[in-house]
Amino acid sequence: MMHRQRGVGLVEVLVAVLLLSVAVLGFSALQIRAVSATDESLVRTKSMTLVRNLSEVMRAYPEAYVTVSGTTFVTAAASDAGAVPTIQAVISGSATNTVKVDSDDISITGTDSCLSTGIKTVDDKKVAKQACSINQLAARDALMVKKIATDEDIKVNVTTCPGTTTQAIQTQMCVITAWNSTKAILDDDDEKACADSNGIYKSGSQCLISEAY
Template sequence: MNKLSYQRGVGLIEVLVAVLLLSIAVLGFSALQVRAISATDESVVRTKSLTIIRNLAEVMRAYPEAYVKNGTAPPFESILSTEFSDLTAAERAAVVSTIQAVVSSSATDSVVISYVKTNSDDTKTTISKTVSVDATGENCLSTTTKTVGGKIVPKQTCTINELAARDALMIKKQAADQGITINIETCPGSAANAIQQQMCVITAWNGTKAILDDTDAAACAGANGTYKAGSQCLISEAY
């Protein structure tokens, strides 16, 4: 006589194995989603950084003669009244572009630009003006006017350094609003010449510092411009 056996239902072991396989698949899919989201976020930040770098490079080209004596009192003193060739080697070393000085400084909303004005009697007067992002107050970017010879003209006019400072502040604020830090340094290997030198625009995010430093583990790159492992930043050359 043939004996027939029938299996009814599913055993506990089969259920546990099925749940285990499903869990592994779900975990793998979740990890893939996390990586995809992280890659998307990284791509968005890089796109924003490239836009900021491109805008800043255009601003640097727009003000090729905007230079200040950095590290003096007041912080941003124009050299427009002095020929660069007349400066000593030490003075030349302290001269940087206004864009670089503003971007690399701690200034966020406003800076004071000073310059020496030569009067009609050959005496000199130091003029200081506050340049801000929103052009508030009585600075050169204010919208107030005055009447001269029957014509309405701006009450105050901007020097090239003041215009450069304002544009630099605007780009710096745009970067900060996106969680991006920005800095400008002399590119590794560039000639030590403060005029028309090769500059590197550095943007960094997620804890990476926008600097070129061999000793700082959080720096974007080393002093030779080589990216550090794990750094989240971009370096672009500008002139």
């Protein structure tokens, strides 16, 4: 009988190790999922902060409109053909640090900017040597928000909300933030778009769409 039972203890140990391994693997998977959920929650929080900041910037310059041309913009009235809110033009454009507004460089680096620490006297009043126009200030503030988004690896875009015909910040605009492989756009054909043209989120997209007025 003793001869026949040799190795039984080893089998029991192997079975115990197998069960323990399954339990550990399950726990590891749970940990990975928990970390992923935490990261997702963190990036969503950052995205909401960006949206709030950008919404405040949009409200600060309701009359700022430009015509769009790459990274170069020209001041326009809201009623002009092709006029786009300055914030939308800068955020949606390719520029990251510097743009041109009415032929003047506007930069968040401080090397080329209408902002200045110097002052001059005009009619017995001290004013900045270089004064920014509303569109230049709007462009600079938009660049700062865009730079923060870039540093956080979050893509940001401003577009007209689905169903809104008037392209004006005062009516209804959609701020889209996206991360990882998702694009901050509304597109029916692009599989990596945040949502379709009706604003319906696409399956698996990692993004947020927020309305701003």
